[in-house]
Amino acid sequence: MSVELAIPRGYTRVFSRPAALSEAGFTYCPGCHHGIITRLVAEAIDELGILERTVGIAPVGCAVFLDRFFNCDFVQAAHGRACAVATGIKRARPDLVVFTYQGDGDLAAIGTAETVHAANRGENITVIFVNNGIYGMTGGEMAPTTLPGQRTVTTPRGREPRSHGYPLKISEMLAQLDGPAYITRQAVFDYPHIVKAKRAILKAFRNQLEGKGFSLVEILSTCPTNWRMSPVEAGRWVAEEVSRFYPLGDLKDTG
Amino acid sequence: MKRVLMRGNEAIAEAAIRSGLKCYFCYPITPQGELVEYMARELPKRGGVFLQAESEVAAINMVYGAAAAGVRTMTSSSSPGISLKQEGISYIAMARLPCVIVNMMRGGPGLGNIAPAQGDYFQATKGGGHGDYRLIVLAPSSVPEAAELVGLAFDLSDRYRVPAMILADGMIGQMMEPVALPEPVDPAEIPPRPWAVTGAKGRPKNVISSFDLEPEGLRRMNLVLQETYREIERNEVRWEEVETEDAELLLVAYGTMGRIAKTVVRLAREEGLPVGLLRPITLWPFPYGPIRALAERVKAVLTVELSAGQMWEDVRLAVEGRTETPFYGELGGVVPSPGRILEEVRRYVR
Amino acid sequence: MPKGLVIVDKERCKGCGLCVEACPFGVLDLSSEYNSSGYRVVYMARPDKCTGCAVCANVCPDVALEVYREESSVKGAA
Numbered sequence: 238m239s240v241e242l243a244i245p246r247g248y249t250r251v252f253s254r255p256a257a258l259s260e261a262g263f264t265y266c267p268g269c270h271h272g273i274i275t276r277l278v279a280e281a282i283d284e285l286g287i288l289e290r291t292v293g294i295a296p297v298g299c300a301v302f303l304d305r306f307f308n309c310d311f312v313q314a315a316h317g318r319a320c321a322v323a324t325g326i327k328r329a330r331p332d333l334v335v336f337t338y339q340g341d342g343d344l345a346a347i348g349t350a351e352t353v354h355a356a357n358r359g360e361n362i363t364v365i366f367v368n369n370g371i372y373g374m375t376g377g378e379m380a381p382t383t384l385p386g387q388r389t390v391t392t393p394r395g396r397e398p399r400s401h402g403y404p405l406k407i408s409e410m411l412a413q414l415d416g417p418a419y420i421t422r423q424a425v426f427d428y429p430h431i432v433k434a435k436r437a438i439l440k441a442f443r444n445q446l447e448g449k450g451f452s453l454v455e456i457l458s459t460c461p462t463n464w465r466m467s468p469v470e471a472g473r474w475v476a477e478e479v480s481r482f483y484p485l486g487d488l489k490d491t492g
Numbered sequence: 493m494k495r496v497l498m499r500g501n502e503a504i505a506e507a508a509i510r511s512g513l514k515c516y517f518c519y520p521i522t523p524q525g526e527l528v529e530y531m532a533r534e535l536p537k538r539g540g541v542f543l544q545a546e547s548e549v550a551a552i553n554m555v556y557g558a559a560a561a562g563v564r565t566m567t568s569s570s571s572p573g574i575s576l577k578q579e580g581i582s583y584i585a586m587a588r589l590p591c592v593i594v595n596m597m598r599g600g601p602g603l604g605n606i607a608p609a610q611g612d613y614f615q616a617t618k619g620g621g622h623g624d625y626r627l628i629v630l631a632p633s634s635v636p637e638a639a640e641l642v643g644l645a646f647d648l649s650d651r652y653r654v655p656a657m658i659l660a661d662g663m664i665g666q667m668m669e670p671v672a673l674p675e676p677v678d679p680a681e682i683p684p685r686p687w688a689v690t691g692a693k694g695r696p697k698n699v700i701s702s703f704d705l706e707p708e709g710l711r712r713m714n715l716v717l718q719e720t721y722r723e724i725e726r727n728e729v730r731w732e733e734v735e736t737e738d739a740e741l742l743l744v745a746y747g748t749m750g751r752i753a754k755t756v757v758r759l760a761r762e763e764g765l766p767v768g769l770l771r772p773i774t775l776w777p778f779p780y781g782p783i784r785a786l787a788e789r790v791k792a793v794l795t796v797e798l799s800a801g802q803m804w805e806d807v808r809l810a811v812e813g814r815t816e817t818p819f820y821g822e823l824g825g826v827v828p829s830p831g832r833i834l835e836e837v838r839r840y841v842r
Numbered sequence: 843m844p845k846g847l848v849i850v851d852k853e854r855c856k857g858c859g860l861c862v863e864a865c866p867f868g869v870l871d872l873s874s875e876y877n878s879s880g881y882r883v884v885y886m887a888r889p890d891k892c893t894g895c896a897v898c899a900n901v902c903p904d905v906a907l908e909v910y911r912e913e914s915s916v917k918g919a920a
Contacts, residue, residue, distance in 0.1 A: 248847055248910035252896040255905075263904055267881065268858030272903025289693035292561070295701075304699045310689035312560045313701035315583050318553040321545070325557020325565070326689065328541045329515050333561070333691055351553070354546035428864060428897045461858075468858040468903075 255279035257288050261305045266373075268468020270458040270475075271299055273425045274367055274434070275306055278338065281438045282309065285446065287334045292326055294319040294337040296344075299373045303338055317348025320355035323362045334445055336363040341382040342372045345407040349381075352407070359416035359450035363441045366408070369458040370479065377463030381405040384482055389463070404482065408455045412488035418444050419452040420489040424480055426457075426472040437487075449491065457483060495670040500635045501526035503671045504568070504594060504658065507642035509534060512677040514563035515541040517554040521573045522606045523662030524596035528568070548573040552580030552593075559589035560700040562688025564646055568594035570662075571612050572603060574620075581655060582621030586702035586713065588687075588720075590649035590656075592642065593627070597661040599825035607825020608661035608748050613802035616659045617776040624714060626721050628656040628728065629775040633751040635669035641773070643674050648728060650683045652720050659775060661798070663748040663827070721777075730773040731782055735761060739768025741841040742786050744807050745796040746772045748827070753796055755830040756837060763834075765841050775803070783810035792816040792840045796833055799823070816840070846894025847910040848886055854906035857881040861898035861907065867891040870898055 244250055257279035265271040282288050288309050295303035297316035304311030314322040319337035327335045344352050344366050355362065371389055372378040378391040382404050386395040396404075412420045419441060423434035434456055441452035457479050459471035466474060498506065505527045508516070516531045528544075535542045541558075545551035551567050558565035569577065574595045584591060597612045599605040616629045628648050632638035638660060645656035689698050704710040732750075734757050736742065741760075745753035750771035760767035770786060772779050787793055793811055795804040797819075804819045811817050820836045822828050848870065855877060861884055862870045871887035884906075886892060894911030 245847060245910055247843065247913055248894075249913050250908060251894055251911045252899040252907070252909035254908070258905065262854055265903060267856035267903075268860055269903055272905070273901065276903075276905050290691040292689045292691070294557075301703070304697075304701065308692065308697055310692050310697050311699045311701075312557065312689055313587070313699070313703055314556075315553065315579055318549070318556075318580070321550040321553035322557035322560070324543070324550075325515065325517065325554035325559075326561045327557075328543060328554070329558040329561035329563045329565070330690065333689075350546050351550050354550065425901075428900050431900050468860050469863045472860065472863075 255283045257282040257308055258306055259308050263306060264302045265299060266462045268459070268461045268471065269299070270369070270425050271367060273431060274365065274456050274458060275300070275303070277425070277431070277435045277438050278336070278365055279307065280435060281442050284439065285442055287442070287446070290332065291334040291336065294323050294335070296337070296339045298340040298343050300338050300340065300367070301374070317343050317346070318351055319343065320348065320351040320360070320362070320364065324355055324360050327360065327362050331361070334442065336365060336442070338365045339367065340373070341366070341368045341370065341380045345381045345405050349407070353411065356411045356451045356453065357414050357416040359418065361445055361448060361450050363445050364451070364453040365438065366453055366455040367458045368455055368483070369460040371460045371463050373460045373463055377460070384479065406483065408453065408488050411453060417451040417453065417489055418449040418491045421487045422455040422457065422483055422485050424457040424475055424485055426475045493672040495672045497668050498635060498671045499526050499666055499668050500638050500660065501596070501665040502530045503635050503639040503673070504642050505530035505534065506673055507639040508566050508592065509538055509540065510674050510676040511643045511646040512564045512679055512682050513540055513566055515558035515565040517543050517545050517551040517558070517565070517567050519545050519548045519551050519569065519573060521570045523598060523665050524568050524570050524594065526665070527594065548576035549580065552577040555591050556580055556584050556587070556589060559584065559591045560587070560689050562685040562690055564682065566592040566594070568596070570596045570598045571600050574612060574615065578621035581627070582623050582625060583702045584655050585625035585627070586623065586717070587700050588653040589700065590653055592645045592649060592656050592658065594658045595660070596665040597659065605825050606662055608663040608798060608827055609825050610661065610747060610749060610798035611802070612659065613775065613799055616657055617778065625717060626654065626776050628652070628654055628724060629659050630656065631659045631746040631773060631775050632664055633747050633771060635664065635667060636671045638664055639671050639673060652724055654720060654724065659747065661748050725777040728774060729777045729779050729781070731779040732771045732773060733782070734769040734771070736768035736770060736786055738766050740766040740791045741837060742790045742793045743767060743769045743796055744772070744783060744793060744803070745769065746775060746803065749796050749798055752828070752830055752833065756833045759830055759834050760837055765837065767837055767841060778806045778810070780806070780810040783807060784812065784814070787811040787814040790815060792818060794836065794840060795819045797821045798827065843912060844890050844892050845912045845915045846892035847889070848892060848898060849908045849910070850884055851906045851908070852877045852883045854904045855881060855883040856904055857883055858903065860901045860903065864901040865898050866895065867893065
């Protein structure tokens with residue numbers, strides 16, 4: 238457990254733990270970008286003052302304990318079904334702010350249908366899509382988003398598109414639909430990108446508050462453990478390789 | 493009370509709306525199309541939410557969400573669609589969320605056909621999805637009873653936080669009968685849901701979850717379910733008996749088959765045959781006790797089903813060898829006439 | 843008095859080193875101290891270089907860092 242730290246004399250606190258986060262420690266592996274993304278969501282909830290009306294949907298995968306990390310209400314969804322569960326909550330109580338937090342296996346493989354159709358209905362929810370190109374929790378299997386040539390435990394000689402399929406650019410797909418209000422791809426491998434990702438998350442929540450409809454923030458993340466890289470190397474790989482394949486920036490913004 | 497002529501599917505829909513249904517999620521499938529159409533037409537007019545989902549999987553997960561948010565919610569489908577919903581139903585059961593699921597059974601397995609069948613008895617009463625759970629399963633044998641049981645399904649589901657299923661078939665869904673519809677429920681009478689996710693304002697956060705990685709924790713969650721199920725078994729067994737007082741042959745049949753069996757009892761009695769009927773209304777909790785009591789004094793208990801003998805297993809569990817337990821079933825959507833069953837009856841009593 | 847101060851919640855730190863890499867002034871490093879989870883925790887190796895810019899805390903995946911800035915420099919920045 239952490240302790241409340243006294244402010245040193247003559248100093249002002251300029252960075253501290255968001256109030257939307259509970260005291261529970263994150264269960265992510267060391268250096269995994271999930272933790273940064275989780276914190277950015279909490280900061281957005283704080284800044285918009287919506288903690289008491291927010292409901293999060295925890296996925297299956299590395300963020301399965303998400304409900305423990307936040308101080309807001311939470312629902313645990315089945316693998317891939319978060320957007321359908323979020324739809325049910327939001328339709329039942331439109332006054333609530335509903336967000337899902339999903340990995341690439343969850344959102345872009347088993348939950349593709351739920352994601353595409355929630356987006357297509359313009360469901361007024363916020364989706365945080367954490368894309369690290371691998372199934373982390375289950376031990377590093379190929380994800381729909383795994384890059385060509387990338388080695389995983391189920392593509393031991395590297396992903397071969399002719400046999401394993403091509404990486405699914407689901408944000409580009411969603412951006413073609415009429416339903417969504419905002420589709421963007423961000424990353425958090427360095428400070429400037431963290432600032433941008435935060436801005437995108439804030440916008441995705443603000444869109445919901447303004448009734449603009451479906452907003453999805455894809456965030457390129459790391460999996461140092463299953464990528465067999467140090468956290469620093471993993472971040473560099475996102476900056477140099479992954480973000481070349483999955484270009485950063487807004488894919489759709491209806492304003 | 494004023495009675496109106498309604499189709500079973502429509503009566504179920506109307507009764508659900510009068511029970512305070514707020515959110516209905518569906519995916520089209522025969523033979524429950526009229527239920528979906530009625531909801532699409534009526535529910536939004538009366539302050540509810542109708543949403544046609546992209547799949548049965550999505551529909552049941554929308555039910556999960558709406559139930560978590562604390563409103564009365566429902567989905568309906570038919571056999572293949574109910575199979576798709578099993579994942580979600582398992583989650584709903586463990587998360588202890590109230591909701592109502594309607595299954596207008598059709599012939600199976602696989603795509604089967606759209607004719608009346610009772611092949612989903614195991615799926616409905618033994619859990620259906622993964623894990624140790626039960627649904628409260630109510631089996632109407634007429635349109636008025638279907639309407640009545642919908643209200644009961646919502647009430648029981650709320651009271652015990654266990655999902656409830658209306659298990660019927662296309663015969664009940666599509667026949668028309670006069671129905672005395674229930675008065676609309678006063679929203680104030682719907683039990684409060686302090687556990688729902690409504691925003692953590694002035695209270696600690698609520699979490700709806702079906703999971704605990706620690707075996708001890710998951711065991712405790714399971715024990716809560718099991719204690720609830722024992723309580724339901726003690727309090728909520730419902731059945732109907734017809735001419736059982738002096739019966740030497742007891743028929744056991746439910747739903748559409750229960751309705752036909754009633755005619756069989758009448759025809760048998762006209763012939764002077766001492767035949768009675770026990771018609772389970774709750775398939776879970778199953779009326780083991782009442783069947784056992786009657787098994788003490790009849791010469792045989794004949795189970796009649798539109799399946800290969802799914803409920804028959806429960807009847808035999810109830811009888812526990814006290815008497816003969818023959819079976820007659822039809823498959824594939826074939827519905828036997830009362831005369832055909834009467835032939836069967838004559839084999840055991842004279 | 844250094845302009846900035848980083849306070850490490852040692853039990854939250856997983857020693858991933860992202861903050862060490864990100865700090866523009868080389869203030870942080872992994873210490874030889876281990877926390878109860880067995881991670882080497884980060885510390886201010888060169889505290890005099892700290893400006894309180896909070897880049898370290900922003901890249902920390904475990905929200906293990908709190909950052910303070912010397913009051914006169916905060917006002918100066920405003």
